[in-house]
Amino acid sequence: MNKKNSWADLAANSAAENINAGSSANNGSVGATSAASPSRSTYVPPHLRNRAPSSGPPAAAYSGPASNNDRSGYGGGSLLGVPRNDFRSGYGSGGGRAGGLGNRGGWDRGREREVNPFGDDDETEQPFSEQENTGINFDAYEDIPVETSGENVPPAVNTFAEIDLGEALNLNIRRCKYVKPTPVQRHAIPISLTGRDLMACAQTGSGKTAAFCFPIISGIMKMQDQSVQRPLRGARTVYPLALILSPTRELSMQIHEEAKKFSYQTGVKAVVAYGGAPIHQQVLYYYFLDLQLTPHGSPVILSLLLVSRDLALPSFQFYVFDQKSLVVLSVKVLNTALRELERGVDILVATPGRLVDLLERARVSLQMIKYLALDEADRMLDMGFEPQIRKIVEQMDMPPPGLRQTMLFSATFPKEIQRLASDFLASYIFLAVGRVGSSTDLIAQRVEFVHESDKRSHLMDLLHAQRANGVQGKQALTLVFVETKKGADSLEHWLYSNNLPATTIHGDRSQQEREHALRSFKSGNTPILVATDVAARGLDIPHVAHVVNFDLPNDIDDYVHRIGRTGRAGNSGLATAFFNEGNASLARPLSELMQEANQEVPAWLSRYAARPSFGGKNRRSGGGRFGGRDFRRDSSFNRGSSDYYGGSSGGYGGASGGYGGGHGSGVTSAWD
Numbered sequence: 001m002n003k004k005n006s007w008a009d010l011a012a013n014s015a016a017e018n019i020n021a022g023s024s025a026n027n028g029s030v031g032a033t034s035a036a037s038p039s040r041s042t043y044v045p046p047h048l049r050n051r052a053p054s055s056g057p058p059a060a061a062y063s064g065p066a067s068n069n070d071r072s073g074y075g076g077g078s079l080l081g082v083p084r085n086d087f088r089s090g091y092g093s094g095g096g097r098a099g100g101l102g103n104r105g106g107w108d109r110g111r112e113r114e115v116n117p118f119g120d121d122d123e124t125e126q127p128f129s130e131q132e133n134t135g136i137n138f139d140a141y142e143d144i145p146v147e148t149s150g151e152n153v154p155p156a157v158n159t160f161a162e163i164d165l166g167e168a169l170n171l172n173i174r175r176c177k178y179v180k181p182t183p184v185q186r187h188a189i190p191i192s193l194t195g196r197d198l199m200a201c202a203q204t205g206s207g208k209t210a211a212f213c214f215p216i217i218s219g220i221m222k223m224q225d226q227s228v229q230r231p232l233r234g235a236r237t238v239y240p241l242a243l244i245l246s247p248t249r250e251l252s253m254q255i256h257e258e259a260k261k262f263s264y265q266t267g268v269k270a271v272v273a274y275g276g277a278p279i280h281q282q283v284l285y286y287y288f289l290d291l292q293l294t295p296h297g298s299p300v301i302l303s304l305l306l307v308s309r310d311l312a313l314p315s316f317q318f319y320v321f322d323q324k325s326l327v328v329l330s331v332k333v334l335n336t337a338l339r340e341l342e343r344g345v346d347i348l349v350a351t352p353g354r355l356v357d358l359l360e361r362a363r364v365s366l367q368m369i370k371y372l373a374l375d376e377a378d379r380m381l382d383m384g385f386e387p388q389i390r391k392i393v394e395q396m397d398m399p400p401p402g403l404r405q406t407m408l409f410s411a412t413f414p415k416e417i418q419r420l421a422s423d424f425l426a427s428y429i430f431l432a433v434g435r436v437g438s439s440t441d442l443i444a445q446r447v448e449f450v451h452e453s454d455k456r457s458h459l460m461d462l463l464h465a466q467r468a469n470g471v472q473g474k475q476a477l478t479l480v481f482v483e484t485k486k487g488a489d490s491l492e493h494w495l496y497s498n499n500l501p502a503t504t505i506h507g508d509r510s511q512q513e514r515e516h517a518l519r520s521f522k523s524g525n526t527p528i529l530v531a532t533d534v535a536a537r538g539l540d541i542p543h544v545a546h547v548v549n550f551d552l553p554n555d556i557d558d559y560v561h562r563i564g565r566t567g568r569a570g571n572s573g574l575a576t577a578f579f580n581e582g583n584a585s586l587a588r589p590l591s592e593l594m595q596e597a598n599q600e601v602p603a604w605l606s607r608y609a610a611r612p613s614f615g616g617k618n619r620r621s622g623g624g625r626f627g628g629r630d631f632r633r634d635s636s637f638n639r640g641s642s643d644y645y646g647g648s649s650g651g652y653g654g655a656s657g658g659y660g661g662g663h664g665s666g667v668t669s670a671w672d
């Protein structure tokens with residue numbers, strides 16, 4: 001019998017192995033099963049045999065972690081049907097499921113104790129100088145141009161000590177080894193601390209997450225001192241004080257991890273809400289509560305308890321399964337994520353879809369929101385997400401602009417999106433660190449003309465050369481962007497069959513597979529990650545040495561975010577793009593971007609860029625010279641007599657401004 005991977009199949013395998021059941025395919029019904037006299041009353045997992053029988057809590061009957069199936073295609077049947085190539089991860093590690101959802105720091109599975117995200121419980125505090133993260137090259141940021149616009153802009157600071165963030169948060173900043181604020185932090189944190197709304201644009205990898213997290217945590221700490229009361233509307237509804245929205249599950253998880261670090265021992269609690277994967281992909285553990293055999297020897301699971309953290313699964317829902325020789329009469333779902341949420345939340349980090357679900361089920365109320373942050377705000381307000389964001393921000397119970405503080409952050413901010421975003425803001429300050437939508441010159445950019453049919457062999461050459469130059473012949477972490485999910489799978493397969501350790505991340509992979517692929521990449525086990533744009537934004541993966549745009553995106557802003565996965569926090573990086581006739585419309589913005597970042601533009605690319613038929617449609621974020629990027633300064637964006645510079649929200653509650661300016665059309669499929 002082949003091993004299978006869904007929770008039900010795991011149960012089947014486990015049951016079949018342990019009970020030595022007969023092979024008859026009995027599709028027993030509830031009635032038939034009840035009538036059968038069982039040959040054994042209760043299943044005891046192998047590790048609990050020889051112990052006294054117990055009818056105690058489920059933990060006593062733990063059957064082990066559900067499988068991680070990222071490499072399950074090898075050596076056994078896979079429900080997913082597609083072999084996966086997370087190099088080596090499937091060998092000897094048991095698939096690694098125990099390191100999956102449940103191992104994400106901070107959840108602490110049902111215990112109230114706050115997990116130390118720094119793992120430094122025993123560490124005595126070191127002097128500041130010894131802690132400095134030597135990888136950070138702050139000088140790289142010193143001469144970066146900064147522009148602010150809006151009324152009464154608070155002055156920037158040069159050190160964290162100048163800002164009153166609160167002792168507990170300051171301690172965590174030291175634990176993070178942040179010695180001094182990055183430019184976006186120097187400006188954005190004082191602005192936010194004075195309660196002003198903010199639209200901030202700063203280069204990839206320049207510390208925007210902390211720039212919105214610090215004021216939120218510090219503000220909530222102050223609110224705790226004032227013992228802010230939350231409404232009592234049914235124990236199951238929670239009232240977060242801050243909401244941080246991001247476009248992908250992985251980014252939400254990452255922000256949550258960061259928020260947990262920053263808020264450690266501050267009394268501020270951050271919870272993440274994402275999900276949407278089918279039940280069998282979300283199960284952490286399963287327990288047999290009651291299992292019997294029919295006279296024919298078929299296993300009948302009278303009751304199975306699943307422990308899940310997918311917020312979509314209500315606790316204790318009952319299912320009846322009838323699969324081949326296995327009958328499951330009832331499944332109880334113990335939803336650890338919902339329970340975590342029910343214990344209370346100050347900062348809710350979420351993807352929009354999951355949040356809408358929670359709002360509709362009255363699990364979350366936004367009535368108490370004091371802080372709203374949109375990370376990758378331009379992405380959150382483009383055609384794909386805008387309706388959901390409007391629903392969350394304008395049509396539920398969130399306080400309007402002026403009564404809440406709103407912070408929008410991204411590395412790119414097209415003017416059309418700025419205009420939409422202004423609906424969510426009141427009297428806001430616009431902050432641009434570096435040119436809006438520019439890339440950092442920490443990233444060396446190369447563009448090579450490669451015909452479609454030559455791309456694979458060219459990539460192979462790059463990767464081999466890189467390995468030859470690497471430390472002890474090791475492959476440096478390389479992120480390869482392609483345009484489609486199918487393209488990602490096919491390239492991964494090809495790399496793998498050519499002995500290059502690759503995995504993929506894209507929207508057709510299960511959440512478990514996505515997370516496993518990311519972990520495998522980060523750890524260096526699978527140093528080549530083939531990705532769609534689902535990995536283009538926000539992900540902070542240390543030591544990514546090389547980003548390859550195997551397929552260039554249609555939009556220059558997407559290019560900016562993609563290459564921004566390398567060259568982060570002051571470190572240098574390399575980005576190579578394969579360009580051919582199909583990318584002609586990107587020639588002009590690409591060569592402009594490269595010039596701005598002091599990169600050498602190949603003569604052939606300049607010639608493409610100079611052709612009048614190319615490059616017209618693809619606008620640069622913000623556009624124009626430095627200093628003209630706040631859309632409120634551009635008269636063509638003013639609506640009638642309303643004065644956007646002053647920033648009062650003209651469109652609150654209204655319908656979308658209908659942005660349709662060629663943004664994201666080729667990208668949507670990659671973002672789920």
Ligand SMILES: Nc1ncnc2c1ncn2[C@@H]1O[C@H](COP(=O)(O)OP(=O)(O)OP(=O)(O)O)[C@@H](O)[C@H]1O
Binds near residue numbers: 181206538539565
């Ligand atoms: N003040 C600081 N000192 C040292 N490191 C910092 C500081 N602030 C942030 N970092 C580190 O810099 C890295 C990049 O930060 P972050 O992920 O917030 O960048 P970002 O601007 O949000 O990038 P992106 O545009 O790609 O989302 C992280 O590893 C973070 O821990």
